[in-house]
Amino acid sequence: MVVVELDQPEELLVKTRWRDGPVCPSCDSEGAEARDEPTRAEWTTWRCRGCRARFRVTTGTVLHSTKLTPSDWIAVAGMEELAPPQIAAAIGVSRVTSRKIAAVMEPAHDGSRSERLRHMMSPRHRRQPAPDPWQLDPLPATLRAEDSPLGSLSDGAKAILNALRARPFGATAAKLAELAGVSYSQTLRCLARLEQRGWAKAAKTSIHYGYELRRATVWSLSWSDGCMHALSYLRDRPTRPLEQIPDRVPRRFWRNFWSGASADTLTISQHGLHIAETLIGGHDVSARAWALSNLPTPVLRECRTLRGFETGLNAELLDLEIARRAAAA
Ligand SMILES: [Zn+2]
Structure with a gap:
């Protein structure tokens, strides 16, 4: 039998709901922080460190948005008989309110004090939980x-x-x-x-x-x-395609540019010729292959007219790629 300090009734509800401290009802994050300012009816407001949601120990339970204090509910949990007149007398509420309390507590009328506390902290809605999108359906016969x-x-x-x-x-x-x-x-x-x-x-x-x-x-x-x-229990779902940046030089080729030219600011639409000249004229074979297959045809044509691209391997590669694209079109 655990002796509970009566001046910390809320603590008792918190312990009943979350054995290891508050868990955010919205995102299941642990480690919420209590906000300092006093709140209505003596309930502590917690703030989730994950999704910033604010919640109380009553959020989502059958006590959701109650106007009574934690002490009132602890008193109700410890009452001999949960009939409206007794409730009204014990915590000084109206007949209407006492009937509501009796209705909320109905499933736990015959329970012990701790069973009643657990009922108070049980989920408000008895609806079916949403199906888990990550759960295999159906599970293979070997898995339970x-x-x-x-x-x-x-x-x-x-x-x-x-x-x-x-x-x-x-x-x-x-x-x-x-x-x-x-x-x-x-x-x-x-x-x-x-x-x-x-x-x-x-x-x-x-x-x-x-x-x-x-x-x-x-x-x-x-x-x-x-x-x-x-x-083996996790459904295999397609991951999102990573963002494509088709107008930029891929990072792995940046080191082919003079560092003063900052390749990170170059775009193919504006600096296509500079990119073509650097990558096709350079020594990095994979950068050259990338430029030949990804730069727009007009850029390749213009590059072909530059000094250093009139003859030799680069001229041949450019001619081949331009001809290949013309044949494919
Ligand atoms: Zn959260």
């Missing part, structure tokens, strides 16, 4: 829904897990956020949670970023037994 390790995972974390599966060689958090359609900050939280479970791992690596190599954290699946087990 109640064994699913995905049950306690948020939809965001499932989307990130799915994005990781689509990138077996790893991806940065920013890329995963884009693939999964989840905000960057939520992606970081989801990755931390997946890492905690031993399903995802992070590694520092160097990637080409324009003119320089940058250190980046690349995330990938851990391929542990637990991870494989979880994936």
